[in-house]
Amino acid sequence: MKAVSNxxxxxxxxxxxxxxxxxxxxxxxxxxxxxxxxxGSHNAYIDEYAGIVSDFVIRHNIxxxxxxxCGDFNVSNAIxxxxxxxxxxxxxxxxxxxxxxxxQNTSKYGSSTVKFVCKDSCVGTVKTGDLLIIRxxxxxxxxxxxxxxxxxxKNYKYIIFTEHQPADKxxxxxxxxxxxxxxxxxxxxxxxxxxxxKAPFNCxxxxxxxxxxEWVYGMEAYINTFLIKN
Numbered sequence: 278m279k280a281v282s283n284x285x286x287x288x289x290x291x292x293x294x295x296x297x298x299x300x301x302x303x304x305x306x307x308x309x310x311x312x313x314x315x316x317g318s319h320n321a322y323i324d325e326y327a328g329i330v331s332d333f334v335i336r337h338n339i340x341x342x343x344x345x346x347c348g349d350f351n352v353s354n355a356i357x358x359x360x361x362x363x364x365x366x367x368x369x370x371x372x373x374x375x376x377x378x379x380x381q382n383t384s385k386y387g388s389s390t391v392k393f394v395c396k397d398s399c400v401g402t403v404k405t406g407d408l409l410i411i412r413x414x415x416x417x418x419x420x421x422x423x424x425x426x427x428x429x430x431k432n433y434k435y436i437i438f439t440e441h442q443p444a445d446k447x448x449x450x451x452x453x454x455x456x457x458x459x460x461x462x463x464x465x466x467x468x469x470x471x472x473x474x475k476a477p478f479n480c481x482x483x484x485x486x487x488x489x490x491e492w493v494y495g496m497e498a499y500i501n502t503f504l505i506k507n
Contacts, residue, residue, distance in 0.1 A: 292397045292422075293374040295459050300375055304461040312378045314348030318413070322489045326502065327355035329487050330437060333504075334408065335365055337435065341406035345398040345426060346414030347371030350382045353410065357391065366390075370406070372398045399425040409433040413500070415471045416440055416463035420456045423471065427478060436505040437486065442470040444490075444497040454478065465493050473503070480505055 299305065300312050334342065334356075344353055353371065360367055370392045373379055379395040387393060396403070399422040409430065415423050415438065430436050441463055443451050454477065455469035464470050473480040487502040 292399065292459060293376065293395075296373075297375045297377070299461045300378060312349045312375075312381060314351065318348060318351045320489075322500075323352055323355055326487055326489075327352065327359055329502075330356050330410070331359035331363070331365075333435075333437070333486070334360060334367065335363060337407075339407040339435070340367055341404075342367055342369045342408050342410065343404050343406040343433070344369070344371045344410040344412075345403065346411060347373050347382065347393065349378065350386055350393075352412060354386060368392075368406075370394060370404045372396050372403060374398075398429070403429055403432075405432040407434050409436045410438075411436070412439040412502075413441060415473075417461065418459050420454060420477060422459060423478065427473070427480065430480070430505065431507060434507055436507075437502060438473065438505070439487075439500060439502040440471045440473075441465060441491070441493065442472070442499055442501050443468065444499060447496060465496065465498060468496075470498075473505070 303309060303311075305314060333339075347353060350371065353369070357367070357369055368390045371382065372394050373382075374395065374397050376395045379393045382393045399418070409432075411426070415426065418426075443465065447468070450468055452467070452469050453472040453475040455464050455467045457464060457467070472478075474482045483504045483506045485501060485503050488499045490497065490499055492498065
């Protein structure tokens with residue numbers, strides 16, 4: 278049992294080191310010394326996305342919201358602000374592996390109903406809830422890590438996830454779910470992307486909730502938001 282525990286601790290340290298270094302060197306942009314989760318978390322479409330998700334939460338009477346990879350919290354803060362403006366009661370728990378980022382989020386946004394936890398959600402226990410949000414996180418993880426997170430989907434009634442994917446017109450040349458090590462990069466540079474409904478993941482995706490176009494690596498691509506129901 279001790280050997281297994283040591284392996285888990287090493288994995289948590291490893292993932293924490295990768296993403297702490299990503300933020301430290303501003304691999305996703307932003308000013309030196311600030312935590313910045315990238316252009317995908319800071320664009321003109323965030324308000325519309327936040328409106329769609331907050332409306333979904335209210336319509337489906339969701340009380341407990343959990344997020345894996347909360348990052349700098351810019352996006353989910355917009356969601357929660359809309360819920361607060363509607364006088365809607367909820368709890369939110371955001372997970373990330375970057376300790377100083379979690380400390381900053383807790384200081385700036387933490388409350389009795391909004392909590393942040395530093396943990397590797399691939400291998401650690403994550404709070405159960407009504408809704409799990411994963412926004413542009415899986416695209417930065419290895420297939421093994423993605424599978425570990427998918428194993429937790431059964432603990433939620435709804436999963437809303439967002440991935441950067443090439444336009445359908447490239448389907449003939451796209452190879453879904455090419456494996457890569459966890460990194461700041463996504464799979465688009467390999468003419469690939471994360472598709473949870475395709476092998477080796479084979480999830481049943483209920484619907485697409487939102488889509489915005491963005492050119493990447495010379496390709497027309499979309500930041501697509503999907504819904505899974507349990």
